[in-house]
Structures are given as C-alpha cells and as structure tokens.
Amino acid sequence: MTRTGERVVTSRLRTPSWIARIEAPDGRVLGAGVLLARDRVLTAGHVVGPGPRYTVRLVGVPGLAAVAATVRADEHVPQRQDAFGDRSGDLALLRLAAPLPAEHTTRLYRLAAPHGPVSMYGFPDGDDGGRWHGATLVAARGRDSQVQLRPLTPGELAAPGFSGGGVVDHATDQVIGIVLSVDDGPGYAFSYMSPTETILSHLPQVAAWTDGAEAVDPRLRSDTGTTTGRLDLPFATQLTAWFRGAGWPVLVTVVPAAGDRAWTLQRAVTLADRELRTHRNTSAVSHDPPETVPPAGAHDLALDVTGLTAAEVMDRIAERLGIRDDPRPERLGTLRLPLAAVLVAVDRAAEPDALLGLLDRLARQGARLLLVFRRPGERAGGAADLLVHRPLRERWTRLHAELRRITDELGPALDVRQDRVLPAPGTRHLLDRAESGVRRTRMLRAWVAHTPEHEREPGRADLLFTFEDAVGRRRRRLEQAVAMLDARLRRREELLGRVGAEWPLCRQRATAHGDRVVEAYRLYEHALSLLRQTPCDIERAETAVEAFVGFCSAPAPEEEGAS
Template sequence: MAVYRKRGHDQGNPHKVRCVVSNTGETASHPRRDDSEPWRACLRDEDTGEILGAGVVLTEGVVLTCAHVIQKAQGYKPGSETPDVAVAVEVMAQDELASARVMPGCWVPPTEDDRGDVALLRMDRAIQPEPRVQLRRLRCPRGRTVHSYGFPYVRAYGIYASAVLSGWAGPGGEWIQIDSVPQREVIRPGFSGAGVVDERTGAVVGIAAIAYHSDLSHLAWMIPVDVVAEYLPAFREWLGPEIPCDRWASPAGAILIAVGAHDEAAVAGIHVPNMVDAAGKSADEVYRVLRDTPASEPRGSEPVGVTGIEQAQEPEKVLDSVVGPMVRNGATVVLRLSDENSPTARLVRQRQRDALRVRIDALTEGVADLAQREDLARTHRRRAQARLRPPPKITELSALAAELQLPLAALRSSVDDTDPDRLRRAVERFERKLDRYLDQVERVAREADAAMLVLERLRGLVASYNARAVQHGLLEDKELEQPLRAAREALDAYPCDLNIAEARVNEYVRAVQHRLRAGQ
C-alpha cells in the first residue's frame, strides 16, 4: 500500500491534510497503525511529499534526525552553517503535518568519512507525544536486541526492523554496528534518523544512520545518543540515565554477628561507626531510624549496625521486614547480640546463612552467564581470525566457567557446616574471581570487535560514497562501476585480505571524489 500525504496550501490552511484513499479502504488522514511509540516521525519533502527519512520527537516540537536526511530535500542548499530549508514532519498518532527547520547551532553535516551527520529540527508548532521518549546511553551494546521503525519508499506508513547490536564500529569508532535478524525485515534506506529502541528498557539508544547490503550480509549502523550529545550539546538535556551493563552482580549483602557490649572495635574486620539501638522499639520504629542511614545503599558503602535486637518488641519482624530487605539491597548489617545462646541469636544465625545461600545462588547464575559470554567471545574470535587476513592477534580463552564449577559446588554444600564468617570470606573471594574472569571475556570480545572494526570501517566508506554518488546522479556512471565492483569483491572475499581491500576501497573513494569534482 502506498498512500501519499502532503500539506495543502491551496485553501489557505497551512496545516490541512490532503487525503487519498488506499486500496485497503484506509484514509491517509486516519491510517491504522501502531502508536505505542508516538515519538516516531516521518520526514518528507515539503514540496513533493517524498519521504526523506525518519526522526525522533524529543519535546516541545524538537526532532532529532540525521543531517543527510535534510540534505535530500529539494530546497537544501549546501554551504551555510544552518541550512534554511523546511521539511514536513508527520508525527505518529497525529492527524496533521508540521513544518520544521534546523535549529541554530544544531547542524552537523556528514564529513567525508560520514562522521557527525546529526541535526535537531524545530517544528512550527509544539507537539509533545505521550508517553515521552526515553533517551539513554547503552554502556555495553554487544548482544542487545533492538528494533527500529522506518519508512522505505515501498511502505509509506513504515515497517519494523528487528536487529542485534554487535559492537562499536564505523569511522572513528563512533557508530554501533547493527546485525540483521534472519527472516525479519532489515534496516534499509528510509530508516535514516529512526530511533533504535532497546527491547529490554524501551529506551532509544541511537538513530539509524547508514546501511550496507550484499548477497552475503545485511548490515547497518547507528549513531549512539552519547555521540549525538558530543556533536550537539543542546541535545544533552534530553538524555536520561545510562543503561548499565547487563552482567552478573552479587544481589545480596551480608549479616555479621557481634556478641557483647558495644565498643569501637571492628567486627569481622569491618569498622562500624554507628549502632542503632532497637531495644523497646517496634519494627516500624527501627525502620524509621534506619531509613536515612547508609543501609539503603549498595554493598560496599558504610555498614550499618543494630544493637538491642533481642529486646525489640518484635525481634523476628525486625529481622525479616527491616534487616532482610537491607541485606537483599546489598547492605552489610552488623547485629550485636547480648547473649549468643538466646532464641533471637539462633534466629539471627539462620538468617545469616540464608543470606549466604542467596549469594551462592547468584554465583550459580553468574557462572552460567560467564559460560554464555565465553562461548560468544570464542565465536567472535574464531570469526575474526577466519574472516581476516592476516589473522588478527586475539587472546585465547581458557575454560574459565568450567574451572569454577567444582569450587561452586563445594561452597553450596558447606553452608550448614562452615563458620559463617569463613564462608562469607570464601564467597567474596569467589565473587572477585568471577568478576576477573568476566573482565577477561570482555577484553577478548573487545579485541575481536577491534579486529572487525577495520573491515566494517571499509564497508562504511564504500556504502557512504556509493550513497553520495547515487545522490549526485552517478548510479550508472561507467567510471565508477569497475572500482565499486572491485571494492565490494575484495570486502566480500572470504577470507578478506585487508591490505587488498583497503587499497581497492581507497581507489573507489578517490574515483567518486574525482567524479564529484568534475561535476561541479
């Protein structure tokens, strides 16, 4: 279905929508479409209605897009710091089009190697879609599942594309590579400027920038939101909190037990500067005293201490509804007891072992996470070494997860028989080792990414210069046909000799530059 909408000027209404009926019975002014992401926008040429690309509506009528999308508009004139050209913006779930222009100081056109390429537009009327878009930096992009919604010319109302993020790539390492998902739609021309959405959080983590397609691969790249912020300082006000690495972390703190009168001595090697007296208090009263202490902070912050728990109004409720949540949140809680043989003391020791079991259960998940990351890193390492010539030097991984299986089983079986303080120290040593092994795996993954980055940078150069040639009417230019074919053959070769590929890509780039200069 192809339905065309444009602003009408013939009846004096600058926002009137000209409506065409499609072959499905829908009307262009009221199409049936998914409005779960109302911040999506389609950008069109104001005069012809031709789709230029996509955009992300931020707030109060501000739109983020790629600069090359604006450069495709008929009224665009190169050379100015802020181009004076209007484009039509069709916001999802809106019945009218708005006109938009580049905001002063918010224009970064693509360089020769396609760096930059971002712009902010201001619409002629304030539009604030609800819910508002979330914009968040993705600290660890590898393996994240994403989707995008673009407007290829064959689908005027847009299509979804699903993909998986591979890692940092592109010119200067500014982009993140997007790998297509088999048997799903791929990012293609018409997606430029479209928000790339992280499936887990629903946040926009970048905008689609460029795509490369051949018989062997379907690749695309996005400009991450933090790179956009580096080019456009005005964009920073819309950035939300960073999405942390999706990696194992110990979810629980610890309960330490001290017996006897309070003094300033360290408990199990941990200094406890403040003790809260629970004697005579209800669980709610103890909570109110503790809520403004470091108890609510993650493990590793200043520990909190509680004394007099045996004389509390409800000792077990204090343990389960006050101390328990603090420990699960990662706090280290020191409980000072007056009688190590009291019923409350026995209850405390049981809760102490329960907290250790939670941490050991988490270690089981952590080792499983390590095994998966290990396999993925080895796969990327093998792919890079098989794909490239000369083979890149990438650290070889030993069987790290397998090495941890037996010690983990020993920890799990010793919870009831080992002194809790000794067991806690063993658990902490295991956690530190698991963290070191995860770091090793991440280093190998980064080495594999860096090796493949050279190839993807060359692909990006060919794709960007080919797009530039097409934009200037050189699609069937005879002088460019042979060097383009040679560059693509070198890049698609398996294995790919990087020295040959780089020489052929540079030859094609020079050929395009020569033809563009000749046409000026």
C-alpha cells in the first residue's frame, strides 16, 4: 500500500503516483524509479551514477515540478559479474534536492517464492508518459537471486526505459522489486528484476521503507564472520545439498540448541537467505569448500517453532507466501513453485502431533522441508518414518509396478496390435521409440532389481526421480502407440461391418444385371482379404472397400440407358 492506504493494484489502471521518471540534464529519459521516501528514489545502478545531477519527475502527479537529484557513492551498487557470468548488484538510491509530498511514496514488500503474474511500469522509447507491461515471474537466476520475468506478449518485453521501475505482484498488490535489465537474444526474451530481499542485502538502509515478514527467525541467524562456531563439514555438505534441491525433499535431522552443529545450521540458513547473504558474509566463507555454501534464495522461511501451534506456523508460512485471508494448507498446492521451509525445534512446538500432520500434508503437496529436532528419540524417528522412509519406499514400490506394467503389459500389448495392424503412414518412428523404450525398461528393471541398498537412501533420491521421469515418458509413449493402433483396429472393424452390410444388397442388385455379380464378388473378396490380412494395411483396405461400395452404388448400364 501507499502511505495513504491506497492499494497499489488500483494504479494499474493509471500512472502510479510513486513512479519516477529519471532524466539527464538535457531531458533524455534514462529510466524509471520508485519513490520510497520524500527525498529518496530507488532505481537501477546502470541508470544513474555518483557525480552527475539528474532530474526526477513524478509523471503520475500533474502539476508537480521536477526535482534535482544526485547519488552518493555509498548508495550506488554497480552491476558486477562473477566468474560464472552471473550478474549482481545494479542498484542505486537517488537523494532529492527538495522533498516531494509524502502521500505519493510507496513501500517495498518482502515476498518469498516469486510466482504468478506481475505488472511493471516504465518509459519505453517515445512514450514519456510511461505504460504498464505484464509479465510472469519465472524463477530465481544466479548467485544474486535475481528473478526472471517472462513478458505476457512479445510487445511487453521491458525496454531500457523500464530499468528501475517498480514490479507489482498481482496477488498481494505490493511492489516486490524493481526491473534491472533485459536479455533479448535469438529464441528468447526475458527481463530481470531484483526482489526486495536482494535489494536489502545490497542497500540495508532500504529496510526503513520495507514491509513484509523476514524469512529468517532472528534466533536462527548467525554472524558468519565471527568464530563462535566451527564448521561441521559433513553436516554443512548435507544441508547445502538439500538447499540446492538434491535428494529427497524432506530432511529430518537432530541438532542440539548449542554447539558446532547448531552454528553450522545457522550459517547455512543465513547464507541461503537473499536478505542476509551479503558481500561481507560470503567473503568470510569464500575459502570454505564450495559444497558447503548454499545458494541465495534457497528457502522461503526459516522458523524456530518452539511453543508455536500448528495454526501459528501455517500463518507464518502464508504470510511469507503472500496468502491472505484464507491461509489453509490446501492453498499452498495452487502455487506454481513449491514451498521450501526450515522448521527448527519441531519437538518443542506447542502441538507436535498436529504440526507433524500439517507438515505431512505440505510434503504431499510438494513442499521441501528441513525439519530440525532438538533431541533424538521417538518424535524425530516418527517424523523421519512418516515423511521420509515410508513415502520413499512407496515411490520405489510404484516404480517397480510401473516397470512391470511396461515390460509385462504395455510392451506385449503393443506387440499384439502390431501383429494385427500396420501403423499409419509417417508414424513408424513413434512405434520405434515405444519399442525402444520397452527394451531399455527391461534393462532398467533388471538394474533396479539389483540396486545396492545405499542407492535407495534419501540423499540419493535424485536417482529415483530420474528413473521415474524416464519410465513416465516411456509409459506415455507406449499408451499413445497402443491407443493409435487401437484406433486403427476399430477402423478395421468399421470397414468389415460396412462390407458385410453392403454385400447382400449388392449381390441381390448385381444378380439382376447378369455378369455384374462376378465383378461385385471380385471386389468384395479383394476388400475382405485385405481387411483380414495380418498385419492389416488400413489405407489399402479402405481403398478396396471404397471401390467395392462405389461399384455397388453406381447405376448399371441398363439403368443409365433407361434414364
């Protein structure tokens, strides 16, 4: 909302009062910005730089004079690229020479797991009044966790004049970041935005104009630049693998409230957060093994649930995901991107059993959960069995069933149908791929039957997921191939019925005209033999049937003369 309580969404029907057009002294439009305070405008770092004077104009407020502005060096974060080519930074705060009315300011909003439709306001070439463009948030990109924006139409790709403009989330009606840059190459076109939490990691002073819940509970944060703990290397590696999306989506572990293991968890949670991951703390761990450093933006929420009810935990999750009014667990299933949450001290929650029920439901909807218990025992073991070991065994069992279905049912069914009917012209390659899938599935089935037990551990679940994807594709190809041949067999039965129904009438009519019955019988036998031939060539048989039916339908020469 704006300072006056105006919902941001209403401004999509007009120019928002908080959008700033940034101009060079000669009047050229350089980009856009967001008025966060009476004397502060947030924009992209490549739009402005320290030293020159700029002009800021609120184009959505008629009659308001333009204001001069400058950028201080300590409030300018230039765009950088790391060794992998990932961009970071590209942010700046303009200081205005004269304050603007407070009612035109707006605030940034923290929002986890960006997803769904957004709108952004900017100034494309030749349109100094600006316009809205629509886009869809795709996913985080790179180590700075910038977010891709896919334009709704090719004409809505963010042009350079959109750089620094606010991005408004449709679900929450909040400004959740600013536009940075555009990639417009062969076959693709994306814009990029810096989400609020990434902005805060570079410009922490922007927190004064920011709303929305922080991702990390203060009790779970660490100062990675201090030596208050020693890195537990195996545990750090396990945590980083989970944060990177590897292995089974639910990790259940035991971490006492103090000690090296607790410090290692806090370090991972801090580094995996967009807002808390800064140049200072990443520099502090730059000499640590890469497999112990999680990516930024790898979780949506890290919460110590000590003393919290299941409903309170759900409220915190809903707040981070921007779900309002109706924070029921089933609503999380409608999100395009799954939830990733770290919940600590699960065994010290106010309602451990109810919380476990909620977590089970979230896991079934695709959530990634890192569940930390303070003590080993029945609760931790029960959670691991419910959320990890039992569903993992069920997935392996389903995989075995799918393998059997392909090799023992769908594969033989395809063979039977290929013995009875030929494929349609141009579809032989589909059958070849289906047959190849059966052969490869037989080999996979033999491999899975002798898979070592350690290959079935939760940390190696990616192997299971790979198998499931491959088997799913093969099953769909086989079902498609079988369905295609079944359709041709049904066509064969239709043609047989048509010939069978036509022959008595044709024979009766042809007998009345002498030698026509011989020709009719010849065409009838030819069509029937092609239809009964195995495998049946439907196209040849259909041509023969049409010839027979056409002959029977045509008038005899005597009838033509009489007419």
